Amino acid sequence: MRRLQGHTAIVTGAGSGIGQGIAKRFAAEGANIVINYIAPLEGAQSTLHMVEAAGSQGLIVKADVSKPNEIERLINQAWAGFGSVNILINNAGIGFEPAFLEAKEEDFYRVIDVNLKAPFFVTQAFARKLSAEKKPGRVVNISSIHEDIVLPGHTSYCASKGGLRMLMRNLAVELAALGITVNNIAPGAIDTPMSRPLLENKPRRDTLLTQLPLNRIGTTEDVAALALFLASDEASYVTGATYYIDGGLSAYYNE
Template sequence: MRLQDKVAIVTGSSSGIGQDIAIRLAAEGAAVVINYSGNAEGAEATQFQIEQAGGRAFIVHADMSKVSDTQSLIEETWAHFGGCDILVNNAGVEKGADFWNVTEEDYDKVLDVNLKGVFFTTQAFVRRLRDAKRPGRIINISSVHEDMAFPHFSTYCASKGGLRMLTRNLAVELGPLNITINNIAPGAIVTPINRSLLADKPKLDALLRNIPLNRLGATDDVAALAAFLASDEAGYITGSTYVVDGGLMVNYHEQ
């Protein structure tokens, strides 16, 4: 198993992409810290699946929009497992609105979770690795919208664009510490956040016409890449974004 004896944190791993990444990393041998903010039952379901398969998992409640919570997530991980090797920054939110109707509250919510939370969780993780002189892997779950326009979701695009530049910058700064950092940018993936799209057949059909592979992605498609980037096989990869979108970005055009 590629991640035997490793410890991984996966933020927002009570559902969707984060849940499948946690399960996949555990299947590869890692002990996994499951993080959630509001979905305790989902976190318990993730833990149950990991432990049923013979893996190890530990749940930590932390709100990624609060710096104190990001720090406690790292500290609780070290206290429980004695260290950590892999951080997957997956937790994220989106709020749709015309640009002229975006409120300060909604702006703060999206940027605090998607960008500030990643920044300070990563900072606390890196400090621990630096002090222990340990290598590490950081994987950010970004979006095709770090590069691709998404009208009416300006806060989401701003947060993901910021995440792309943060990743590139930290690749340079953290490289000497033997810490790699990369983004995975999913396109249209079947997750709870896309429930309304899946129920709207005209919109779904229009989207599928823009995807050369003619299907939505599965959470497994993202989890498989995350497992690779977390492994020693990806030891010479840093500062990159890996797009998982079935060809959407290269083929997209407005209907």
């Protein structure tokens, strides 16, 4: 039985990495997918091919989720395309930032706007629609182990993911009466374009592997399997929690 048959999911930042992996797996489980991307179009198109190859329908919507007017358009196009949507995956994120002593105001807000402001306003627009329709839903945020664990040199990133932790916990309570669950997934080291500069640096990769009890880098398939559970009917009593998926990294972390 396909676990998301009859469901529709919006996946932000679905043209690469974890978002693409989630879109592919959800489609294989029967969900229609709204494939949000900012650039490049080719990434979103390859996600669409994966969704269609899995026998589901996809809809590509270009929108910068750090901009509330583009979020409104994303949500409206998603509803226009599929009639309704019941799963939201807040996945879009950025990692790069200058060193703390060099960072400017725009560097800070670049990270905060995508990693924290976007989940706030995308979830708000999603919840408003569901509230008007009196339908339940699922929100899954792709956070990071750095919602809790210090990462020197990435203060804006850690602050954004730490904020996402409290955003998730607050909204789990606020939206419970609407039947909307809200949870975070906190990946460790997953092989994606974002982590590739680290993973392609052999000495850093080797050091990282010594800190990984399961002794391997995670895959987008690993993360998608957890997202599938949290988005499925089986997780109806799960809300307000962060689920770590890190091969034991956070349990055994040392700088």
